[in-house]
Amino acid sequence: MDARIGIRNTKSVLFKGLIIFLAFIITIPLIIILLYIIKQGVLQVNWHFLTNVPAPVGETGGGISNALVGSLIIVTMSSIIAIPVGILAGIYLSENPHTKLAYYSGLCVDILQGVPSIVVGIVVYFWVVKPLGTFSAISGSIALAIMMLPIVIRSTEQTLKLLPDTLKEAALSLGVPYHRVILKVIIPCGFAGILSGIMLSVARIAGETAPLLFTAFGNPYLSTAITKPMQSLPLLIFNYATSPYDDWHNLAWGASFILLMFVLLLNIFTKLITRKWNIQL
Amino acid sequence: MEHTVVSASKFNAWFGDNHVVKDVSIKIEKNQVIAVMGPSGCGKTTFLRCINRMHELIPGATAKGSLKLYADEIYTMNPIYVRYKIGMVFQRPNPFPNLSIYDNVVAGYKLNGLKVAKAEMDNIVEKSLTSAALWNEVKDSLHKKGTFLSGGQQQRLCIARAIAMEPEVILFDEPTSALDPISTSSVEQLFHELKANYTLIIVTHNMQQAARVSDKTAFFYLGELVEFDETKQMFTAPKDNRTQNYITGRFS
Numbered sequence: 198m199d200a201r202i203g204i205r206n207t208k209s210v211l212f213k214g215l216i217i218f219l220a221f222i223i224t225i226p227l228i229i230i231l232l233y234i235i236k237q238g239v240l241q242v243n244w245h246f247l248t249n250v251p252a253p254v255g256e257t258g259g260g261i262s263n264a265l266v267g268s269l270i271i272v273t274m275s276s277i278i279a280i281p282v283g284i285l286a287g288i289y290l291s292e293n294p295h296t297k298l299a300y301y302s303g304l305c306v307d308i309l310q311g312v313p314s315i316v317v318g319i320v321v322y323f324w325v326v327k328p329l330g331t332f333s334a335i336s337g338s339i340a341l342a343i344m345m346l347p348i349v350i351r352s353t354e355q356t357l358k359l360l361p362d363t364l365k366e367a368a369l370s371l372g373v374p375y376h377r378v379i380l381k382v383i384i385p386c387g388f389a390g391i392l393s394g395i396m397l398s399v400a401r402i403a404g405e406t407a408p409l410l411f412t413a414f415g416n417p418y419l420s421t422a423i424t425k426p427m428q429s430l431p432l433l434i435f436n437y438a439t440s441p442y443d444d445w446h447n448l449a450w451g452a453s454f455i456l457l458m459f460v461l462l463l464n465i466f467t468k469l470i471t472r473k474w475n476i477q478l
Numbered sequence: 479m480e481h482t483v484v485s486a487s488k489f490n491a492w493f494g495d496n497h498v499v500k501d502v503s504i505k506i507e508k509n510q511v512i513a514v515m516g517p518s519g520c521g522k523t524t525f526l527r528c529i530n531r532m533h534e535l536i537p538g539a540t541a542k543g544s545l546k547l548y549a550d551e552i553y554t555m556n557p558i559y560v561r562y563k564i565g566m567v568f569q570r571p572n573p574f575p576n577l578s579i580y581d582n583v584v585a586g587y588k589l590n591g592l593k594v595a596k597a598e599m600d601n602i603v604e605k606s607l608t609s610a611a612l613w614n615e616v617k618d619s620l621h622k623k624g625t626f627l628s629g630g631q632q633q634r635l636c637i638a639r640a641i642a643m644e645p646e647v648i649l650f651d652e653p654t655s656a657l658d659p660i661s662t663s664s665v666e667q668l669f670h671e672l673k674a675n676y677t678l679i680i681v682t683h684n685m686q687q688a689a690r691v692s693d694k695t696a697f698f699y700l701g702e703l704v705e706f707d708e709t710k711q712m713f714t715a716p717k718d719n720r721t722q723n724y725i726t727g728r729f730s
Contacts, residue, residue, distance in 0.1 A: 295537070363572040367636070370532060370568075371586040371643060372561035381589045385576045476575045 231457070238454025241447050250419050251437070257444055261452045263419040264433040267334065270421065271413055271429055272403055274338035279345035280395055286346075287353025287391075288379060294358075310347035317343050318408035326412055334420075334427035337413025341402040348401060352394020356387040389474040396467040400460045406431035430456045482548075483508045483647055483677045484529060484564075489543035491524050491533055498524045500701040501543070506647075506694075511669050511678045513692035513709065515685060517724070521701040522681050526649050529679065530564040531557040547646065562586075565640030566649045570656045571632030573624030573639070580620040582635055583607060586643040602642050609675075610638035611668055630661020637668065641676070648672070650680040654687065666691050685725060689713050697721045 245260055252259025286302065293299050317340050325336040360383060368378040384391070409415075414426040415436060430452050438449035484506040491499035499521040506512055514522045527533040528541050531552065545552045552560055573582045583603045587594050594602070603620070607613040612634040616627070624635055633653060640648050654662040669678055669691045682688050688695050689709060696706040697720075705712065705721045716722045 361572070363568055363570055364574070366532065366535075366568060367572040367574065367639075368585070368589055369535065370530060370561055370566035371589060371639070372558045373586070373589040374558055377589055377591065382574060382576070386574075388576075 231461075234450070234453050234457050237450040238452075238457075241451030242454060246451055251417060251433075251448055252444065254442055254445075259444070259448065261430070261433055261448060261455070263416060263428040264430045264452060265455070266419060266421065267413070267416070267428040267432075268403065268430045270423065271334055271337050271341060271409070271427060272399060274335065274423065275341035275345055275402060276395070276399060278338060278342035279349055279398070283346050283349025283395075283398075284353050284384075284391060287350045288357060288383070290350065290354040291357035292379075306347045306350050309343070310351070313407075314344060314405055315407035315410075318411055321408065322411040329424070331424070332412060332414035332426040334413050334423040334425065337409045337427065337429070338423075340408035340412045341405060344402050344405055344408060345398045348398035349394055352397070353387070353391050356390025356394070357383060359390075360386055386476050389471050389476065392474070393467045393471045396463050396470070400463040400467075403459060403463075404431050404456055406435050410435075481508055482506065484679070485544075485546045486525075487544045489525075489528070489541070489545050491521070491528050491541040492539065493524075493536065494538040498701050499528065499541075502703045504696060504703055504706055506677060506679065508677055509673050509675075510693040511673050511680065511691055513688035513695045514679060514681045514698060515683070515688045515695060515724075516698035516704075518683075520698040522696075522698040523651055525698070526651055526679060526681050528552075529647070529649055530566055531560050532566065562643055563645050564647045564649060565643055565645040566651065567633070567636050567640055567653050569652045571629055571636050573627075573632050573635050575623065575625045577624060578621045579616050579624050579627070579635060582624040583638050583642050585639055606638040606642040607635075609641050609672065610634045611664065611671075612638055628661070630657050630664060633657060633661065633665060634668070637665070637672075641672070645676065647677045647679060650678065650682075652681055652683060655683060662687075685713075697724060699724070 245258065247260055247265065248262050249258070249260035250263045251261065286306075290299050290303055290306075321336055321340040321343070325339055326332055329336070364382060364386060365378055368382045369375075373381070409429055409432050413429055413432065415432040416426045416428045420427050434449045434452050434456070437445040437452070440446070482505045485504065487503045489499060489502045490497065498519075502525060514526065516522045524533055528545060529552065533539050533541060534557075541553065547555070547560065547563060573579075574585055577585060577588075580603055581588055583606050584594070584599055586592075587599070587602075604613060604617075607616065612631060615631060616635075619626075624632065627635060633656075637648075637653075654665050657665065666687065669680070672678060673693075680688075680692065692709045694707065695709045695712045697704045697712070697716075697718075699720050705716060705718045707717070712721065713725060716725060
């Protein structure tokens, strides 16, 4: 009897040890990637790097200002397109979970989430770039907005579903019309969750390359015209890392470092916001 | 001078095919406390929720028959107006977690976007909280979140929120079932004070509570209004056999 208990205890300890070990293992890839990119990229980054366009082949120096500005513009435009639509669709799904429309649009959201980003790029190329006759920042933004949508919709839906129905009833019983219940009670109460979904979706699209290849296309010069080709960080990394020049490789490492930091900070910031603004029900 | 505030005649309500309120006719007079009791699933809560048109918010819920607030048919009025006039307090305290105590009390004004001067607003808050017997406990922390209060205080905050709209009638859906005995007695105490200005309709599972707080009691069984009478009469000499059985605990 005692021996059997001993064996069972040993198994428990081994099992616990195993899951702790595996939980530790999964942090290793991230740490290695982080350390490597920091090592390669951090020395490239200085004021000159952030405020200048890439130097032509043969000249040293140069920076990534065109990609920084481009990424900022493209991501902002994508957010402007995707966030309102995503939040409203998420509200519909959480408010009317049993309708046919909710079933099918929920299905579409899931499928959209699984569509490879390069396919989104091609579709936008045929729908927007070809009719307009030119690569443009706006087409890139549309492609990224499509990538953003499912994340915003699902996170809004999940957040709002967790709010108790009694909250809505409380507002309705005071004679508050439905649209104001949503705007003044439901959205404020779920704000932290909705916001964190938005930030995660921004972090996700900031690094997307494939949808931009044949939409925003890239641009070696600083451009703020949204109907013209525009550079972005992932495009710059893609183009310069595959070039044969060492100077350009360094530029790509520096840009990788900046992009990684942006995504990392956005994630940390999201965690902080969720903790601080989370409403105690 | 007594007159009828809420009256129903041959009123029916359904959830889909499920007929939950059957041919209910009742006259509720001003400034009285009405207890509505009956076993689970007897339609008492559904009837209550019809009075301020909350019933129809559940998909598949329908209602038919006459239900009046004074002379107006509730089901032809704008539901928003109905809910201004008929407040409601729920089973579980449900203050708005994103609002302060102050804003919770005037939530009916703020959420509806009704413009009220600051001084007037302060006045409403103090008056409503005083009526809900909560003012002394929270007057120094009006700008804390409503959810920091205890369960009983939260429920009184919800009562203050209903009072602030100055309704004709306040509906209570088992208002003390989530509260401890001390909070329960403080809420029951309130009913006596509130009936000077409002008509209260209280759904309760608790017979003792019905006996303690109400002027008149309605007994619902299987969707029918079996008996509606003076509370004292009801608990001492019920006219219907089913009422007799219920209050003596022969079925629940």
